[in-house]
Amino acid sequence: MSADDFSLQLLIRTEDAADPAFVFDGVAVSRAKFQEKIGQTAAWLAAQGIGKGDVVAVWLVNRIEWVALLFAAARLGAIVAAVNTRYRSAEVAHLLRVSGARLMVVEAAFRTIDFAAILADVAKAEVPALQKLAVVGADAIPAHWPCVRFDAFDKAYPSVPRAGDDVDLPVLLYTTSGTTRGPKLVAHSQRTLASHAASVATALKLDPRRHSLLAMLPFCGTFGMTSLLGFIAAGATIHVLDAFEAAPAQKILEEQKITHSFGSDEMFRRILALTDAPRPFPHLEICGFAAFQPGWRELAAEAEARGMKLFGLYGSSEVQALFSIARTGDAFADRIEGGGWPMSPDAEFRVRDTETGALAAHGVSGEIEISAPSRFLGYFNNPEATHDAITVDGFFRTGDIGRLRGDGAFVYETRAGDAMRLGGFLVAPGEIEDELKACPGVADAQVVAVDLKGHARCVAFVIPTKAAPQQAALTARLRERLAGYKVPARIYLVEAFPVTDSANGVKIQRARLRTMAMERIAAE
Template identity: 50%
Template sequence: MPDTAHTLDALLAGPLARQPDATAITTVDPETGAEQALSRRQFDTLVGRAAVWLQDQGVAQGDTVALWLVNRLDWLVLHLALARLGAAVLTVNTRYRGAEVSHLLAQARPRLLVLQQHFRRIDFGAVLQEIDPASAASLQQVVVVDAGAEGAAGARQLPATLLGRPTWRFDLASLPAGRCLAMADSQAAPDDPAILFTTSGTTSGPKLVVHTQRTVSLHVQHVAHAMGYHADGVRLLAALPFGGTFGYVSMLAALAAGKPVVAPHTFDAVEAARLLVAHRITHCFGSDEMFEALLAQAPDARAVPAYPHLRLCGFAAFRAGAAAVAADCIARGMPLAGLYGSSEVHALFAIQGLDRPLAERLEGGGMPVNPDAAIRVRDAESGALLPPGATGLLEFRAPSNFSGYLANPEATARAIDAEGWFSSGDIGQLRADGSFVYLTRAGDAIRLGGYLTAPAEIEEVLTAQPGVAAAQVVAVDLDGKARAVAFAIAAPGAAPDSAALLQAVRDRLAAYKVPARLWWVEAFPVVHSANGTKIQRTRLRDMAQARLAAE
């Protein structure tokens, strides 16, 4: 008999069998705010009907379909329908432009591209015009999910072809009721690829990370246990993009635990604050920026707790000053804890305990959710393994780690050694209790005065000064030595004194950490990933070198 214990269908079979009429997911219309709740039975029926529709389009085991959608119900239904067929999803970030989409299509060679025509200010059709047709050679057709019903006025807006391929409508409400591929008839195998995530590309070119049904299933089960999803009354606000590992894992783990998911199409602080209260949300995951916005939208500006039903808010820090933001949230009773994850090892790979001292609780990293996961730290220069407390490159080994980079054996071999250890490219430290601390990306870490230094340490001091909205620190070669230099953004209406800021660093940190230059800018160069907006430090280093050369 085939091994089906670690497929996505098997993952969701238990909750469906136990409580078929319990709510699985509630979606929220971004225009009207209207909510649609689906039971597990209704949701599974849609998945089965969508699987038949995909079969009619020629999709079969081993194929790939690209989904270029916000958090619509269509995204989740199509993904699980593809999984039932043994096919994979290529996630496409809705913020990508033509060159980025072209790159993904050329790499993954999907059979179908599923998209929506518009979402708020995003014109997906216009972006299609930027795509190199040669990159779409594998596409058999382009599927549009918001084209309007057949014969309706909206139907006239659907062109006959896109990217030179015929277009088809996909409408959940119009799927034939009499044809359904049941969960019991799943064609999937555990080692079928399930989802392809893109790396963010902040320090290198984007690659496609392959996760199988087995690696997804194993990980989300451990996440559900570690995050307390099996307790009574749990409800998740899934406001992060399903197409990124952060939003995907947190959402799928809730479904696997049989807990209801409330899923707006995208994060909006006002709407999210309303949903937290109206649905008595217990779990929420996001960036420091998201939680800062939620705190600002709390119904009562002085109440503690700000949102009384919250039990866990896992956060990832994407900005300097994140610890101060998190501390403010905790002071208002929002139960924040630092996390660690990546596309390769999945989001929510580890989380800090809520019982840890505040400073430790707010650090990235934590205890792995999978008890079978192993962590070690290696010296970046000597290659020697390091003891707890020493800073070096973080390496991970877990049964749920990715299987490799799609069609890139060289990159896979560089990232995964013969014993299955993944070299993360992150800098951190082990703790004596088996947990760890994430400090920075290896490409971002700087060696100053002979010491490996996290830029965030200097950035925190700078952003704590009056009139400074944000700061970024990189290292450059200056007079034959590695020196820190800083870029900063002034708060609106402020005119901070550069000399005073640098003196503040001298007063608080070792002399070798004091930036040799401080430049004011309007904005930092960024890259938009499905998990958040990240600063491009490589471009900052180029900017710094150019300014030094101009001197």
Template identity: 50%
Template sequence: MTGDLTFDAIITARLVMSSAADPNPVFVTEDGAHVSPAAFDRMAGQAAAWLRQQGVARGDRIAVWLPNVTEWMALLFGAARIGAVVAAVNTRYRTAELHHILKSSGAKLLVFESSDRHADFRAMIDALDRSDLPDLTALAAIDGALPAVQGLPVTHCRFDDLDPLPMGEARASDPVALFTTSGTTSLPKLVLHTQASLALHAWNCARAHGFDQPGAEFLAAMPFCGVFGLNACLAAIAGGAPVHLLSAFSVGPALVIAKAARITHFFGSDEMFRQMWAADADALSQARLCGFAAFTPGLGAVLREMAEAGLPLAGLYGASEVNALFSIQPQSLPVEQRLQGGGLPSSGPQVQLRVRNPETGELCPDGEAGVLEIRGPTNFAGYFRNPEATARVVDAEGWFTTGDAAYLRGDGTFVYLARNGDFIRLSGFLTDPAEIEEVIERHPSVTKAQVVGVTHKGQTRPVAFVLPAEGSSPDPAGIVEHTAANLAHYKVPVLVIPLDAFPTTESANGVKIQKAKLRTMAEERLAGGA
């Protein structure tokens, strides 16, 4: 497969590879319904026809605010069939975040589910400032027509009674999806991908990670509104592995599906794997690949225990700009190395990697940490309606500066260390804050720690934020003394600040700690003479 792929080409490949006698379903819904390749092809064509009825044309944007349901994928493939673009909205978002995506994308149609048990989406839509959203002209709910909201009728997003639009209009160069960046330091930007970048990446992942092997079964628990959830799902579709849908992750249903369907592929956060392992260590006994992202501090020992017990855990790397599952650590590596972020690129020699020293501007040799840069046909097309932001991270030769600290191993793999801004250069040494955090968390009064670097008296010094262990009250002086007894002097926090909770932000992949806000808090405390 090459970079001229479209979403229709993914469906065509599934139709070709399907056995007429017993085709693998594309989806298995939570209630057990099977959606065959032919049925999904028809569903995508009907979604395209429905979008046309709503006045959606080539280049138009539609916002999809849905959990992991078949309608989500039908709308994506249907939009692709007519050259329209899906702006993916996180179901955890609320009015302000929804407003930002609708305004930034210029979406003319918003599709949502009104009966979601976790939130009142209709009420949040009603709270939007319509005067600031001139492009939004239509609303639709997958669970039925509703009374008008702010003068906009809410139509029923139903297309099973329509004649499907045939394939033939889609172009590989068509923009097809907009994803939000995490937005931990500023308003999130919209990352634009074309049909070619997403479809090629899906095909590459299917081959690289065994989605195309007999017996492969994929559990889709990460939300489709982010690349982590969507890329893995597209890879399963491209490879022929049935996608078992979870509308939202919950341990009980995940365990039931994992055992009943003999799940072989699952991708999620470290905390998801911890919860499943704690509840039933045998649930993923048929797993071939369990890719995880390290979102939760302090789980290293638990992950090592799980991997050493035989769970095929592997650290991975991804970003909205270069797709999730961009790389995964090979299973052949020792456990310690296999659990590091990074790995071998899923697209193999189609992509190029390099690491640059952010201070000198020189390229780093293997083993030396710097900022990771990536070039390849699966990179994003740019930030939507934001050429200035695009120019800041993509050079004239197409290299994307990730802003992530990493180093190359010299064997085609790399190790992701952290967001570059999260790393601290202390006394001239590039220091991973996790090293300090792990030591602090061994103090009996601390359950979790976060360390940031701030300028204090002309030098970068670490500041620690800690959450109390149950029944304890952290003693900053005692924590400093404990750290000094275990680490080099320059790694000892100049200040320890107890908190009830870390500041966080929602993303498509889960909750993320706002390091930038912690740095601001540390600077304010130091400036106040603390």
């Protein structure tokens, strides 16, 4: 098998080119048309001065331009940095700075998101590499940078030959939680993306004539992108939501007889709540779900009773989503657990006892370590973090706790450390704490996650300076700088944090902070 067999280009099946690859808002895009759009986008990127090794930040909702930009960048040897549409100024600035993006492709507007206002809070000096913005849906937006219109599909640009595919160079950067301010950038190559997509198509036994996908997860994250690429590799039709809403999702599931969908437990909960039909989606075969909210077991049981089979799975930005999934033959209790069976026959996983450092036996919890064709290249421009994340024999230290089942599958149990799962995303407390500590009146801050009315939210504890800050002012400041799901539901002023002495120094008792947060909320 040659290196070219692992290029993104070869994921697009050439037989039956007239068949739809995507359906956006009821409009079909055939495989032949998708190929054409990739060529147009590559020519447009080249006309903007983008070539091998250059980084293009993509800040778009789910649209054909997003996918065309990724495949076109691969054709040129360029790199796409995926920007979460829920990001705000501090997060956007960090991603642009670390990636060194020269060009950002951005929405003119989408629903309530004011992209121009967010960018206005990013100083040019913070992101020295960025040269211009390309706007989808308008000629320009108010910005510090020159703007051009993304008109790849409307205007003819000189075609460019494919660069000799080096399938092991970075082509896509995801963001993932860091332990300090700002997320790290996870670099994937065409080989890691394409080989895993092929594994997903094979493991799920996808038939292009029978199967279809409702893509309701954002393309900017590995969960949305991996499922997308897997169905592209299978040649199956993909119905796309620009952003998740339960009502349109329900309508597509019913009318288009969708067979597969992937999302969070909350997404499926909202969809089911819209219909009283006893078995509303008889064509659905697999709903792969990530459990982020309390009560997910009860949801899975309700969904099962109504014919919607939920399948637990596992993944991360570093090894990609859909690394593993439960099997149809698993007992219900096993099928809904996170973890499952690896998609790739070449994937390996093991569990290491976090106390002894030895490999754990079946049934013993420890840190999950993974070696697989889907494993990332490393953290972009961060060799130290990459070195710390990979064992000497090439396994990725996931930071997740789980156990081996003994039958070839594993169970994901929880996230190690203090990372929080908020709004469906993994968030490091330090990222929010650093923003709080930059606010006037804040001497120090700690952030913990709690269950607030059935939803995971964060609560902040702040040690004030002499001029104590007002919670409303802090909340307003954070709303300007961070995605909404990272803004604390409560901010409490304290004189000191609970601590404990250890052999390695004084440690903050984060478990005690969580208890304090719940006690104060209950008292309200």
